[in-house]
Amino acid sequence: MPYVLPDLPYDYSALEPYYRAESLEIHHSKHHGAYVAGANAAHAALQEARQADDFTSLIGLEKSLAFNVSGHLLHSMFWKNLSPDGGGRPEGDLAAAINDSFGSFESFRSHLTEAAVTVPGSGWGALALEPRAGRLVVEQIYNHQDNLAHGAVPLLVFDVWEHAYYLQYRNNRADFVGSLWNLVHWADVESRLAIAEGIAVEVHS
Numbered sequence: 001m002p003y004v005l006p007d008l009p010y011d012y013s014a015l016e017p018y019y020r021a022e023s024l025e026i027h028h029s030k031h032h033g034a035y036v037a038g039a040n041a042a043h044a045a046l047q048e049a050r051q052a053d054d055f056t057s058l059i060g061l062e063k064s065l066a067f068n069v070s071g072h073l074l075h076s077m078f079w080k081n082l083s084p085d086g087g088g089r090p091e092g093d094l095a096a097a098i099n100d101s102f103g104s105f106e107s108f109r110s111h112l113t114e115a116a117v118t119v120p121g122s123g124w125g126a127l128a129l130e131p132r133a134g135r136l137v138v139e140q141i142y143n144h145q146d147n148l149a150h151g152a153v154p155l156l157v158f159d160v161w162e163h164a165y166y167l168q169y170r171n172n173r174a175d176f177v178g179s180l181w182n183l184v185h186w187a188d189v190e191s192r193l194a195i196a197e198g199i200a201v202e203v204h205s
């Protein structure tokens with residue numbers, strides 16, 4: 001199977017009180033686990049379809065592949081974007097890039113907060129590098145795979161599906177997003193920016 005559920009880089013209780021252990025355990029083991037299983041199943045079903053030369057279910061399988069692989073990718077990033085020692089503000093190259101692209105950290109923070117809180121239905125708010133312009137952008141992702149600018153590389157993602165917060169925050173998505181800012185692992189985000197800057201333009205030119 002090409003996909004495996006990664007372990008969290010911390011204990012389920014490590015993000016308390018902002019993210020309760022019960023919420024985090026269900027989110028990781030059940031929800032993320034389901035996307036891993038779904039992504040593996042999509043690959044297997046597509047291989048079967050090719051071998052049988054039967055593409056009658058192709059549209060649904062392609063959608064399943066996009067949905068589940070994207071869900072797996074975003075959750076894997078989300079866990080590493082958070083840390084028990086997170087919060088505060090970015091420094092160094094990431095802070096400079098945020099200032100260049102958004103004017104100030106406060107302006108960026110307001111933009112990403114609003115994007116995450118107002119996602120219609122299920123989705124994500126994301127900070128991404130858009131390599132053609134060489135700028136950071138905020139994206140509002142629908143489900144896991146829609147409303148994206150091709151080629152933009154996500155660096156920091158906020159999961160705002162109800163499964164991410166409902167157990168602890170009920171319907172108060174804005175409170176959950178506010179709590180996430182206390183957990184952001186800026187060193188992880190900065191390392192992703194450095195990697196993305198190195199590869200993105202060549203790949204998408």
Ligand SMILES: [Fe+2]
Nearest residue numbers: 031159161164
């Ligand atoms: Fe999630």
